[in-house]
Amino acid sequence: MCGIWAFLGPGANNYVVKLAPWLIHRGQEGVSYVCRVDKSLIKLSNASAISSTLCLGHARYSTSGPYGIELQPIVLNNDFALVFNGTISNYMELVIRLKRDFGINIKTNYDALALAYYMRELLSKWGIDDGINELFRTLRGGYSIIAVWRDLLIVIRDPWGFRPLVIGSNGSGIAIASESAALETLGMAWREVEPGKALVLHGSGKEYWVEGPRVRRAYCALEYIYFLRPDSYFNGISVYEVRRRLGMALARKEAIRDIDLVAPIPETARIAAEAYASSIGKSVHEVVIKNRYVGRGFIKPPSERSMDMYSVVRDAVRGMSIALVDDSIIRGDTLRKVLPKLRASGARAVHVRVSSPPIRYPCFMGMDFPTRRELIAHGKSIDDVRKLLGADSLVYLTVNELTSSIGMTELCTACFTGDYPFNIDIENAEKLFMSDRVWESQE
């Protein structure tokens, strides 16, 4: 997952810098920009120092290629630049097509690099409409793309609609961003880019749309549960309201009477925890404290995931029976650290409540859990997971409870069910994305 954004208009360099803090929760491995300056596309770590009317920004959270370094925006031949959010699950097919159809030989295990080369070649050889249509036909995966090609700005959202993408304007220019909340901070009116559509913007302000194939929509359910800011909207639905409904659904399942207090795992479980607590007539106590200065744990590279980000308020938990609410359990890293601390501080009981179903299958559409073996719930019963966590009880939502809380059925729930929106060979995909995650440069 990544945050992507762009601005077309006077002061673009300042606008992209202002947008960065509102999208950095989608990628903490680095923020970088590309701006057009005197007909050149220049990659920058700080866009404030230059002047430009077209800039792209990128906050990286890697799901392919190496961890911890900033590879986007990708700039090719000084006439093409790309930022991308998602995962191209068939990127090796692009590498093969590049060699077969265009005579370009790249050796990479970084999906965005294969995408950038492939997209540029399609546009150069096929033209804008046919090139974009062929891109839609070839790509499998979740992708929201902002690209510059010659004097055009091109904005693309995949046909399934896995990842969010919005476009807005404020009278002085046009902005594009992964999340609506970012554009609202600039006081912009915004609308969502529809799945399977590409917007082509000329520097002159002229715009037109290219329509791709119509397939079954598959909006990422985990975006609602965990990833998006709560003040964002996704497919016209308020993320805040979804999280409240998820918490209320959890409350309807509550069978334990002996609960003294409700504690959220900060930050993303708070809204569900508040709704759950008020529905069962208890109050929320912030007894698990997150170090706010170390970022989001789940999207950290593996080498940093062992970092201890949570402490507990000893005096507030001693002797208490606690309902501990989390939004999701992927690897179980957070709860495996927090539960022993609650026990050591004298908690009488810890009942874990999760505002989503068990995650048992990998994601190849934009979240960084591409193997079954890393998932705490894969191949396990709920009671097995409870034992691994050391909880007194464990309750998840069902997939039906999730979809009715979101309020639509056009969702991807593959990580809960194993039912992927397109054909995918899990064994091969796991090998592809975990081969070594080391980027090899262009030959």
Ligand code: SF4
């Ligand atoms: S598999 Fe899960 S995380 Fe991946 S796109 Fe589908 S719902 Fe989202």
